[in-house]
Amino acid sequence: MPVQEHRPSTRIAVAMSGGVDSSVAAALLAAEGADVIGLSMQLYDQRSGEQTFGSCCTLDDLYDARRVAASLGFPHYILNLEAQFTETVVRNFVTEYAAGRTPIPCTHCNSELKFQTLLERAEGFGAESVATGHYARVERTDDGAFHLRRSVDTDKDQSYFLFGLTQAQLARTRFPLGGMRKPEVRALARQLGLRVAAKPDSQEICFVPSGDHAAFVARHAPETIAPGEIRDQQGTVLGHHDGVQHFTVGQRKGLRLSSSVPLYVLKIDAAEALVTVGPRSALDERLLRASRVNWIAGTPPADARVSAQIRHRHLAQPGRLTITGPSSVCFEFDEPQPAISPGQAVVFYDDDLVLGGGWID
Numbered sequence: 001m002p003v004q005e006h007r008p009s010t011r012i013a014v015a016m017s018g019g020v021d022s023s024v025a026a027a028l029l030a031a032e033g034a035d036v037i038g039l040s041m042q043l044y045d046q047r048s049g050e051q052t053f054g055s056c057c058t059l060d061d062l063y064d065a066r067r068v069a070a071s072l073g074f075p076h077y078i079l080n081l082e083a084q085f086t087e088t089v090v091r092n093f094v095t096e097y098a099a100g101r102t103p104i105p106c107t108h109c110n111s112e113l114k115f116q117t118l119l120e121r122a123e124g125f126g127a128e129s130v131a132t133g134h135y136a137r138v139e140r141t142d143d144g145a146f147h148l149r150r151s152v153d154t155d156k157d158q159s160y161f162l163f164g165l166t167q168a169q170l171a172r173t174r175f176p177l178g179g180m181r182k183p184e185v186r187a188l189a190r191q192l193g194l195r196v197a198a199k200p201d202s203q204e205i206c207f208v209p210s211g212d213h214a215a216f217v218a219r220h221a222p223e224t225i226a227p228g229e230i231r232d233q234q235g236t237v238l239g240h241h242d243g244v245q246h247f248t249v250g251q252r253k254g255l256r257l258s259s260s261v262p263l264y265v266l267k268i269d270a271a272e273a274l275v276t277v278g279p280r281s282a283l284d285e286r287l288l289r290a291s292r293v294n295w296i297a298g299t300p301p302a303d304a305r306v307s308a309q310i311r312h313r314h315l316a317q318p319g320r321l322t323i324t325g326p327s328s329v330c331f332e333f334d335e336p337q338p339a340i341s342p343g344q345a346v347v348f349y350d351d352d353l354v355l356g357g358g359w360i361d
Contacts, residue, residue: 228273
């Protein structure tokens with residue numbers, strides 16, 4: 001009788017936030033027979049009391065992740081990434097707002113902190129790959145290349161935040177929820193008896209739970225705050241402000257201006273402490289320039305006709321892509337788009353395939 005070779009199960013590190021998505025992702029992999037370990041990130045000093053975080057990244061979330069791991073029967077570890085989070089995410093957020101740009105911290109946290117750091121740490125635990133609860137899909141083609149695609153659940157799709165991933169990272173990344181819809185995920189969590197089944201999704205920036213990003217910037221970079229003028233497109237002074245960190249392109253509320261027509265922020269010049277406002281129609285633009293572009297395949301797409309998404313909730317729109325440098329592009333939309341905001345990410349798609357993306361200049 002032949003002796004069967006014993007093959008150890010694949011070890012996978014699951015990034016556990018303490019929410020329902022990462023918990024179900026871990027449960028699915030464990031059910032497949034993977035040797036799962038849970039990794040959670042501690043992003044700030046839980047003991048200081050100086051900084052109050054929102055509905056994610058809290059001490060309670062870490063406890064929830066540990067309880068889920070215990071209930072599913074796999075080990076759980078907490079990684080202290082306070083210094084990396086401050087340097088990579090918080091400092092960028094403050095610097096960008098002070099410069100009159102609109103940052104998107106979730107993208108920096110995902111591509112520059114979560115995946116890069118977790119993949120490195122996972123190796124230390126003997127894990128071959130890292131899994132998360134993101135709603136996105138990874139596919140491997142016959143020639144060995146890896147593709148990032150939108151989630152089946154288009155309402156929850158998070159591929160916009162993942163454009164910075166590389167081939168090497170995608171090769172070791174798993175998204176178990178990419179083929180599921182959110183109601184299915186919650187139903188499975190209830191079926192498994194996970195205590196986080198009904199836990200609400202986080203909606204705010206974790207380190208600015210109040211939503212008052214202007215006060216956060218003023219507290220962390222007071223030297224950058226300067227009062228200035230609010231002008232119309234003709235240069236007429238309409239009012240004054242306490243700092244450009246109070247504004248984003250496309251903003252209407254909070255301008256404290258008297259006008260016969262609604263006014264929107266059109267442009268922010270941090271160097272001159274100048275905010276330009278105008279009517280809604282003046283927000284529409286067709287052309288954008290972007291830098292620090294990452295192409296997931298390693299090279300730009302051969303076809304210049306692609307679609308571009310300029311905000312998380314923006315529906316990707318078609319246009320023409322022009323490569324202007326090793327990591328810079330111009331993109332011209334077929335139709336004008338509202339509030340193209342410097343500092344935000346632009347992500348390029350071919351249907352549901354993520355080609356890459358960069359930062360709007």
